[in-house]
Amino acid sequence: xxxxxxxxxxxxxxxxxxxxxxxxxxxxxxxxxxxxxxxxxxxxxxxxxxxxxxxxxxxxxxxxxxxxxxxxxxxxxxxxxxxxxxxxxxxxxxxxxxxxxxxxxxxxxxxxxxxxxxxxxxxxxxxxxxxxxxxxxxxxxxxxxxxxxxxxxxxxxxxxxxxxxxxxxxxxxxxxxxxxxxxxxxxxxxxxxxxxxxxxxxxxxxxxxxxxxxxxxxxxxxxxxxxxxxxxxxxxxxxxxxxxxxxxxxxxxxxxxxxxxxxxxxx
Numbered sequence: 001x002x003x004x005x006x007x008x009x010x011x012x013x014x015x016x017x018x019x020x021x022x023x024x025x026x027x028x029x030x031x032x033x034x035x036x037x038x039x040x041x042x043x044x045x046x047x048x049x050x051x052x053x054x055x056x057x058x059x060x061x062x063x064x065x066x067x068x069x070x071x072x073x074x075x076x077x078x079x080x081x082x083x084x085x086x087x088x089x090x091x092x093x094x095x096x097x098x099x100x101x102x103x104x105x106x107x108x109x110x111x112x113x114x115x116x117x118x119x120x121x122x123x124x125x126x127x128x129x130x131x132x133x134x135x136x137x138x139x140x141x142x143x144x145x146x147x148x149x150x151x152x153x154x155x156x157x158x159x160x161x162x163x164x165x166x167x168x169x170x171x172x173x174x175x176x177x178x179x180x181x182x183x184x185x186x187x188x189x190x191x192x193x194x195x196x197x198x199x200x201x202x203x204x205x206x207x208x209x210x211x212x213x214x215x216x217x218x219x220x221x222x223x224x225x226x227x228x229x230x231x232x233x234x235x236x237x238x239x240x241x242x243x244x245x246x247x248x249x250x251x252x253x254x255x256x257x258x259x260x261x262x263x264x265x266x267x
Contacts, residue, residue: 002103003082004090006115010190012043014116020044022113024052026082030060032095036086065098074106089117093136093161119159122186122218125196132157132220138170143254148173152181152224160219167213174201174221182222188215236264 005022008014023029023041031037034057041052060068060083083090083099090096090112103110119134133156138147151158152174162170167185174181179202187195193215197204235249242264250257
């Protein structure tokens with residue numbers, strides 16, 4: 001039996017009875033970070049007075065999941081196996097989907113327990129209604145510009161996750177393109193310093209640029225207007241200086257202008 005168990009995104013009291021029972025009864029725990037789950041069990045034991053007993057705790061994360069699943073036998077799941085990510089729902093910007101597919105392909109019974117999720121918590125807190133698209137984290141470098149354009153052109157609300165050291169970069173990128181786009185920011189959800197902000201990208205950047213940014217953030221953008229797709233092959237055929245063409249293609253694709261320039265002069 002395989003159980004996917006959500007864990008608190010900040011406040012320990014958000015753990016559910018079912019999640020505690022699953023962790024207590026587990027014979028094996030697969031964890032995105034074994035240190036995090038060991039700390040969680042220790043905290044729960046102290047707060048709730050529950051003895052979790054011995055657990056075989058194994059690492060299962062984005063860098064080893066393919067290797068793990070290629071080496072494991074379906075009989076491994078004849079025991080009670082629990083999977084937890086570091087925080088929130090497994091499979092939402094966290095590993096887990098490959099484990100679900102493995103269970104489906106090998107007829108392994110599995111359950112997904114409901115629980116805390118940062119994207120949905122922020123969505124409710126925003127006051128927005130209608131449909132939304134969840135993008136998770138934007139790419140750090142390659143194809144970032146293209147992905148951000150996709151977000152800004154999305155006709156529905158867009159939900160992003162962002163780390164503290166990149167929040168101002170993201171806000172500034174949006175300011176350069178659409179300074180008046182309204183955003184909702186949720187900081188450190190369910191924790192002591194949880195904060196909500198709702199204003200234009202320009203106003204939020206000016207407000208936060210001199211602050212020390214800490215904690216994890218959820219960013220929600222109001223709907224944009226779809227933009228026509230550019231034909232990159234047509235841009236390649238444009239009669240313009242090679243360096244300028246390389247810079248333009250770099251902005252549209254996220255690929256290095258130097259790499260594109262070398263391709264252009266070698267074609």
